[in-house]
Amino acid sequence: MSELEVQDHVADFYVNKRYKGLGLEYHKSVIKEIIRDAYGRILDVGCGTGILHELYPNLDIVGIDISSGMLRHHKGPHVQGSADNMPFKDNYFDTVVCRSVLHHLPDARAGLEEIRRVLKPGGHFVCWETNKSWLAEAVRRKTQHGDHFSDYHTSFANLGQLVGDVLGSAGLNASYGGYLAYPLLGFPDILDFSRWVGFASRFLIRFDSIVSKLPIINRLGFFVLIRARKDENIINQPTNE
DSSP, rough: OOOOHHHHHHHHHHIIIIIIIIHHHHHHHHHHHHTTTTOSSSSEETTTTTTHHOTTTTTTTEEEEEEHHHTOOOOOOOEEOBTTTSSSSSTTEEEEEESSSSGGOOHHEEEEEEEEHHEEEEEEEEEEEEEHHHHHHHHHHHEEEEEEEEOOOOOBSSSHHHHHHHOSSOOEEEEOOOSHHHHHSSSSSTTTTTTHHHGGGHHHHHHHHHHHHHHHHHHHHSEEEEEOOOOOHHHHHOOOO
């Protein structure tokens, strides 16, 4: 299946399973971390079903997603479009966030360059993406099969460097996470462990938080969270759109 077909297919699973119960509890903790420094006009790239807007309805968030299946669940402002060719003016957003998006693109750099274009100089960028570690890759090889995954689905060993190359190194920071809570709570639409670990969900989330602060070991995490600011010297010429 193509990436678009997969996203259309899984949309109902996200709404009815992933963002319910323990799955929602886990993703709320992740989204809280992603959104903590967001300000002004915010672009949610790969907004999916609109969970960011649902959790933070008072923020000025506009979503964009390629999947009409996802967007039919989105209750906030949004447009349909591709992350590497967005219908927005240059230097338009104060904050751009993307959660689990870049690893779905055939060219992550092209996506980041488009994000740089629409982000104001000095604007804030944050992304939550798949981390490439031996532990994470071993688990992914066992689980990434079937109609929830397209043929193209990657992970990053050097995402911080790539973001720095495109946006500049100002405020660049990489942190890691996702150890026990990530696979056991985060994806009930794929593997539902809730009946066995539900009683320990808060412990698992707390465990992940502690391990994420341990040097070296933390790099084994399933995801990497990158924060950066667009270099003040990068000023795209405004378009007429």
